[in-house]
Each structure stands twice: as C-alpha cells, then as structure tokens.
Amino acid sequence: MAQMFYDDDADLSVIQGKKVAVIGYGSQGHAHALNLRDSGVDVRVGLAEGSKSRAKAEAEGLTVRTVAEAVKEADLVVILTPDQVQRKVYADDIKPNLKEGAALLFGHGFNIRFDYIKPEATSDVLMVAPKGPGHLVRREYVDGRGVPVLLAVEQDPSGTAWDLAQSYAKAIGGLRAGGIKTTFTEETETDLFGEQAVLCGGASQLVQYGFETLTEAGYQPEIAYFEVLHELKLIVDLMVEGGIAKQRWSVSDTAEYGDYVSGPLVIDPSVKENMAAVLADIKNGAFAKRFIEDQDAGAPEFKALREKGAQHPIESTGKDLRKLMSWIKDSDNDYVEGSAA
Numbered sequence: 001m002a003q004m005f006y007d008d009d010a011d012l013s014v015i016q017g018k019k020v021a022v023i024g025y026g027s028q029g030h031a032h033a034l035n036l037r038d039s040g041v042d043v044r045v046g047l048a049e050g051s052k053s054r055a056k057a058e059a060e061g062l063t064v065r066t067v068a069e070a071v072k073e074a075d076l077v078v079i080l081t082p083d084q085v086q087r088k089v090y091a092d093d094i095k096p097n098l099k100e101g102a103a104l105l106f107g108h109g110f111n112i113r114f115d116y117i118k119p120e121a122t123s124d125v126l127m128v129a130p131k132g133p134g135h136l137v138r139r140e141y142v143d144g145r146g147v148p149v150l151l152a153v154e155q156d157p158s159g160t161a162w163d164l165a166q167s168y169a170k171a172i173g174g175l176r177a178g179g180i181k182t183t184f185t186e187e188t189e190t191d192l193f194g195e196q197a198v199l200c201g202g203a204s205q206l207v208q209y210g211f212e213t214l215t216e217a218g219y220q221p222e223i224a225y226f227e228v229l230h231e232l233k234l235i236v237d238l239m240v241e242g243g244i245a246k247q248r249w250s251v252s253d254t255a256e257y258g259d260y261v262s263g264p265l266v267i268d269p270s271v272k273e274n275m276a277a278v279l280a281d282i283k284n285g286a287f288a289k290r291f292i293e294d295q296d297a298g299a300p301e302f303k304a305l306r307e308k309g310a311q312h313p314i315e316s317t318g319k320d321l322r323k324l325m326s327w328i329k330d331s332d333n334d335y336v337e338g339s340a341a
C-alpha cells in the first residue's frame with residue numbers, strides 16, 4: 001500500500017517561511033500561484049518579457065517579474081512552464097540566478113528523469129504533481145477541497161525536502177484530498193505510459209477504428225459518432241465513480257455480455273505486447289529523445305501528426321453534431337489552435 005500524506009501530517013509554516021517563485025502561469029502555474037497566495041505564502045510569478053500570461057497574473061493582483069528576477073529572490077523555484085521548454089528556461093534564466101541552496105519544485109518529473117535538467121547537488125529537488133488539470137486544482141481549493149497529489153524527492157541535501165514538499169502540497173490544497181509518496185522515475189514513466197497507451201493514444205485510436213469500421217461498412221457517420229465517441233463519456237464517468245464493475249452493473253445485460261466476449265477479441269494479448277514495447281521506449285528514453293529533438297527542430301513531426309489527426313472524418317462529423325447538444329457550449333470548441341493553457 002502506498003504511503004499517504006494528509007493535512008495533519010504537514011506544517012504550513014515551512015512554506016510560509018519561504019519566498020516562492022512560480023515560473024509559468026498556465027494551467028498548473030495559475031492554480032499553484034493563486035492557491036499559495038491564498039494560503040499565506042510569499043509568491044511571485046516569473047514570466048518571459050512580453051508574455052501573454054502577464055496580464056492575467058497581474059489582474060489577480062500577483063507580483064510578476066522576469067524569470068531571472070523572480071528566481072534571484074526565491075528560496076523555492078517552482079518550474080511550471082511546458083515540459084519541452086523547461087530545459088532552456090532552466091539553463092538561461094534559472095540556473096545563473098538561483099540562490100545558493102534554493103530548492104527546485106516540479107509538477108511532472110520529465111526533465112529530471114531524462115536528465116534534461118541536472119540541478120546542482122546543493123539544491124533540494126522536489127515534485128508535487130496534482131492528478132488533475134490546473135483549473136480543477138484552483139476550483140477545488142476555492143471550494144475548500146483539493147485534488148490528490150503525488151509527492152517525490154529526488155535530491156535532499158538540506159535533509160528537509162520532505163517537510164517542504166508536504167508543506168507545499170498542503171498550501172495548494174492537495175493534502176485535503178491526500179498525497180501519495182512516489183519517485184520522479186515512477187511518476188514520469190507511469191504518467192507517460194498512461195497517456196500514450198490508454199488515456200490519449202489508446203482511447204483515440206480505439207475510437208477512430210470504431211468509427212472507421214462502422215462507416216466503411218456503410219453505416220451513417222452521425223450514428224457511428226454517437227455510438228463510439230459521444231457515449232464514451234457516460235462509460236468513463238461510471239468507471240471513475242465505481243470502477244469497471246459499476247460500468248458493467250449500469251449497462252444492459254446485453255452490453256455487459258458483449259463486453260466479456262468481444263472485448264478480449266478487440267483488445268487481444270498482442271495489444272499488451274504492444275503496450276510493453278511502448279513502456280520500454282519510455283524507460284530507455286527513446287520517446288523522450290524523439291519528442292525533444294522534434295520540438296527543438298520546430299516540431300515538424302508533431303505539427304504534421306496534429307494536422308493529420310484533425311483531418312480525420314470523425315472530427316467534421318462531431319463538429320456538426322455537437323451543435324445539436326445544448327449542454328455542449330460553442331466555447332468548448334475553442335481548442336483548435338495549439339494546446340490548452
């Protein structure tokens with residue numbers, strides 16, 4: 001059983017006694033900065049000159065500085081820019097300005113696990129990774145609750161890194177829900193595996209194949225869309241509430257029987273072998289290398305794959321059908337350019 005941390009295990013005064021710089025004000029950055037401030041922590045936000053996020057942070061009354069200025073003042077630097085730019089931000093603006101003995105905190109272990117950032121031996125290196133998007137991290141905090149977090153310590157020269165990690169996790173509301181002790185290696189490898197094999201990669205491909213199979217057999221795309229994409233949410237909600245067992249309990253006996261007999265035909269043991277190959281490429285760094293090299297070259301592969309995905313016929317079918325559903329807002333479709341922030 002995993003080791004858990006809750007509010008009573010952590011001392012808020014540890015983080016309240018530090019000057020904290022949150023670098024980046026996107027999904028996670030805004031939530032961490034605002035929750036820290038509301039927990040009585042001395043926080044400033046570090047952003048690049050001309051950053052689009054600056055106005056949003058200032059509108060909340062937060063102090064915004066350049067990354068270099070924010071880092072110079074800080075006892076704890078929280079690195080919440082996108083993973084693919086962290087290496088450059090660290091080399092250019094964080095490392096040269098970091099106070100002797102200042103600690104580093106990450107929301108995901110990617111750059112430490114794959115050695116893109118190699119902190120000085122004098123820095124504590126911690127992770128507090130919420131298991132939810134930043135907007136939920138902020139909303140739950142405001143409502144007096146929290147999103148569960150993962151905690152890890154990679155370097156602990158001060159001997160106090162765990163106290164700081166727990167105090168930080170409490171300040172962003174994570175220990176109201178609960179914190180799970182992990183390592184940078186476990187968090188990074190399982191996070192990448194989950195999103196590639198099941199949540200994003202696996203689910204997207206499964207839905208596309210389902211849609212293609214039905215439409216190629218002559219069924220109408222609108223009908224196929226409802227059966228293989230739209231209803232997925234209902235199924236996933238049931239799984240989140242009560243596991244696969246609740247999903248099977250809730251659907252018809254016909255659907256439940258079909259689950260047992262046809263599921264293993266579609267997702268056969270070869271899929272598990274493919275998953276093991278994906279995990280191997282995560283663990284040996286091949287995936288990280290391919291991602292970062294492509295990003296460094298201006299992301300030609302990434303952009304081409306994104307464009308190809310957007311051209312799949314399920315997308316245009318869905319765009320029209322979603323207009324029929326009043327509970328899906330037009331603004332839910334404002335994702336077309338780039339990624340969420």
Ligand code: NDP
Nearest residue numbers: 024025026027028048051052053080081082107108133341
């Ligand atoms: P975002 O993409 O939302 O971060 C965008 C922010 O980073 C913006 O404020 C942007 O500024 C700023 N930024 C971008 N480039 C630079 C730069 N070169 N220098 C300074 N600031 C920069 O990131 P996320 O919040 O999604 O991810 C942050 C970390 O949290 C990652 O490690 C991620 O893996 C982790 N994480 C993310 C989760 C999520 O749900 N999103 C969940 C758990 C962990 P500008 O406005 O100028 O573009």
Ligand code: MG
Nearest residue numbers: 108191192195
């Ligand atoms: Mg991830």
Ligand code: MG
Nearest residue numbers: 226227231255
């Ligand atoms: Mg049905």
